[in-house]
Structures are given as structure tokens and as C-alpha cells.
Amino acid sequence: MAQKLSRVNVKHLTDNVFKLLDNDWMLITAGNIDSYNTMTASWGSFGILWNKPIAICFIRPQRYTLEFINRADLFTLSFFSENYRAILNFCGGHTGRKVDKRNIQA
Numbered sequence: 001m002a003q004k005l006s007r008v009n010v011k012h013l014t015d016n017v018f019k020l021l022d023n024d025w026m027l028i029t030a031g032n033i034d035s036y037n038t039m040t041a042s043w044g045s046f047g048i049l050w051n052k053p054i055a056i057c058f059i060r061p062q063r064y065t066l067e068f069i070n071r072a073d074l075f076t077l078s079f080f081s082e083n084y085r086a087i088l089n090f091c092g093g094h095t096g097r098k099v100d101k102r103n104i105q106a
Contacts, residue, residue, distance in 0.1 A: 040092030
């Protein structure tokens with residue numbers, strides 16, 4: 001059963017963002033349940049700009065995920081424990097143009 005996404009108040013997060021980005025990595029995902037892509041990233045920035053929380057993602061123009069982000073109103077940044085390292089490596093090394101990343105097994 002799919003879980004519904006919910007909004008997170010970033011001011012309640014207690015994780016070390018430097019460790020999350022540099023060591024744990026993240027998946028950047030955009031699209032909808034029928035058509036989406038996800039990519040692994042270990043770079044970016046979090047902060048406050050004009051009293052609003054921001055996240056900055058740097059995505060190369062040729063990345064397939066960027067097409068989905070440009071069409072979407074929202075995207076997600078998801079962080080995982082070390083147990084998911086193999087999946088993060090896979091998502092970072094394979095394009096969604098050629099591989100369905102939906103059914104990856106650890």
C-alpha cells in the first residue's frame with residue numbers, strides 16, 4: 001500500500017545537513033505516480049532566504065530528472081540510511097530513460 005506524502009516543517013528537523021548531503025546522499029524525485037524520475041545527489045544547499053526555508057539543487061541540463069522538475073510544481077528530497085546505499089548507487093548510475101527505477105531491490 002502506497003503511503004501519502006506529507007509536508008514536513010523543516011524547522012523541526014534535527015539532522016546534520018552536512019552529513020546528509022555529503023555522506024548519506026539523497027534522491028531528488030519529481031513527477032507523478034504514473035510518470036516520474038529520481039536521481040541520486042550528494043550536493044546542494046539548505047538555508048533561509050527572506051525568512052523562508054529553501055533547498056537548492058544543482059542538476060545538469062542533460063539529466064532526465066530535470067525534465068520532470070521543470071514540468072512540476074513540487075519535487076522531493078529524500079534521505080536514507082546506509083542500508084539503501086546500493087539503491088542510491090544504482091539510481092545515480094542509471095538513467096530513467098533506459099531503466100525503470102520503480103522496482104529496484106536492495
